[in-house]
Amino acid sequence: MTSMSLRSRLFMLILPPLLLLSIVLGFWRFEVAQRTSETLFDRSLLAAALAISRDVAISGGDALSPSTRDFVSDAGGGELFYHVTGPGGIYITGYAYPPVSGGRTGEEMLNYTMAEYRGEPVRVLRMRESTTIGNLTDDTIVTVWQRDSDRNAFAAALARRAAALIASLMAALALVVWFGVKIGLRPLNDLQDAIQHRSPDDLRDIRRPVPAEVFGIVATLNRLFGQVRQSIEDHQVFISNAAHQLRNPASALLSLAEVLPDVSDPQERRLRERELIAAARKSARLANQLLSLERLRYDEAPTFDALELNAVAAEVCSDFAPTVLSRDIGFGFEPYPAPLPVNGDSVLLGEAITNLVENALSHGGPGLSAIRVSTVAETGYAVLTVQDDGIGIPKDSTQAAFQRFGQLSEGEGSGLGLAIVQDVLRRHGGDVELLPQDRGLVVRLKVPLVSPVAKP
Structure with missing residues (x-):
């Protein structure tokens, strides 16, 4: 089963958050465009109102200047409408019927409201200003309004331009990410090629520079x-x-x-x-x-059972006693008075004890007269001891004795016994140690106890 490529995975991890961010940014930009449109159009209404008020004051209410008419006809992307009344509320110029606002007008100098004009929503500015026309001096009210649809169209245009820019940036970013990831992963492809072209016998270290x-x-x-x-x-x-x-x-x-x-x-x-x-x-x-060595070598997950070490040792000694006694050699087993519960493999532990007795019998020499097997309980461990009075081994040769096929002297053994014992004890979380004596050898096997043992 082939999973998604690393390049595609990175692309999918990077682009969706950026896409979501671009959508949020688009909504935010639309709101900004809306507020910007309102600000710009309100300012254009104010500019138109000021220009109209100036022309009315200059001309005495007769007419607007050509520049003001051009400005009013198309200001800020949409047509402006106006209505001017002079002192006493007398109509001066502009459209005859201004929109009626539903809000309060009050006596403010400037008042922005929303209203309807010919069935369309419009934005209205009412500007009150003291003006003298002829021999009359009173407030002149300039009303300027503009269709709300023109404002929305302008805001939509701004939003579309912003969306187009964001979309272009996203497309460019997607291309950069796609090809940038490909370039960034090139060392991995080179590493793959280097490993792929190796022969099955080439197990040298990889020395290729990588990120x-x-x-x-x-x-x-x-x-x-x-x-x-x-x-x-x-x-x-x-x-x-x-x-x-x-x-x-x-x-x-x-x-x-x-x-x-x-x-x-x-x-x-x-x-x-x-x-x-x-x-x-x-x-x-x-x-x-x-076969025992190969089992210890490749059996990575052994299944241990609850065992009693005295029972395992007694079975081995019982099987081995006729062979030892037939050679006129003393043989004894001294079990610990209390049970010694351990977790382990009875076959492997039995093989380890058998190897120790066989080693004593095979390498004890002509002076060998007794082999003794005993068990005791120490702090957290069950300890099995095999002791003989043979020729033993030199103190500086204890490490060499554990080497596979290594024999310190000529004998009948294969040189595998102690190596198997050491592997078995390591597998059981224990240890084995050789204690050379003036005469003979003492070998101690230590296996962790499952529970504390009561003193007899």
Whole structure:
């Protein structure tokens, strides 16, 4: 499923708010145009009234000057009408019947009102001024009016010009955003091309310059490449070591199997059969350890159950006791008197304990005489200890002992036991530690307790 492109997403995020803003701006501009129109037309009415009053005073009420007539005929985008009365209310000039305003006229010098004239709404200005005509001196009233439709047409024209300007700006802005985002995203396209042309084996870090906003993504990719590269290298090393370790048991099995049909002596045949069984058991054990390592390596979300560590350890010791005792080696299990509840995988924990007992048996040397398994409760942890009195390991070799396929001395083991134990304990949130002794070795496994354990 392909989602919307980043370019389209940015375009849709930027343009709608700007479009909404332009609509709000358009309404605001229309209101401004309306108020501007009213102000301009009211001022033109006042200018006309003053010009008419001046001409009436100069001419004694006879006529208006040509310039005033031109101004009145077409002022501010619309025709002006006027009516003048002199002292005593005598009609002087202009249209005979002025509009009658529904509002109060009063005695103000200037009075703007709305009225109707010949069925149309008009804006009316009544200007009262003291004038002397002939031998009469009294108030002269100049009434000037203009159609409201002319004002609205002028305001609409202003609004249309503003809307056209805003629309042009929006169109230009849309083009700038569309192509600007394309140019701004060009480094991402270059990065895509660089990654696309890489071979599957090329896991080097990306060193192409990128914008600061994408730097985190590239850093994460580089970190992922590094982890994949390390994982592949570890896997290749593991396969190489596993193939080397499996080669010897497989060769031994093949040799014993080839020789066995030619053995006629019953005693010799029984000896060869025991050797064949031991070699098969060793191969099976090695295969199981390799499978355990792979399970620990790729099982990222294990399912843990509520376990009792004493029970898990007792089962392992019970299964292992015949093998240890058959070699005339003392073997004992000392469980903690109280239950030790933990969360874990019984198979993995059992494998870890088995590996520790096997290591003691395989690497204890000819002086090995006893192996002891015990459990105790410490602060927040259940601790299982495997102790032997064999040759042990040097104190400076404890870290090397946990390396896969690493053996500190010749023996029957594969070098996987402690590596598996360490991975199992890490998976369970615990730890493993080696405590070399003057004679023998003590290995401690620590697994978090589910709940506090009562002292016995």
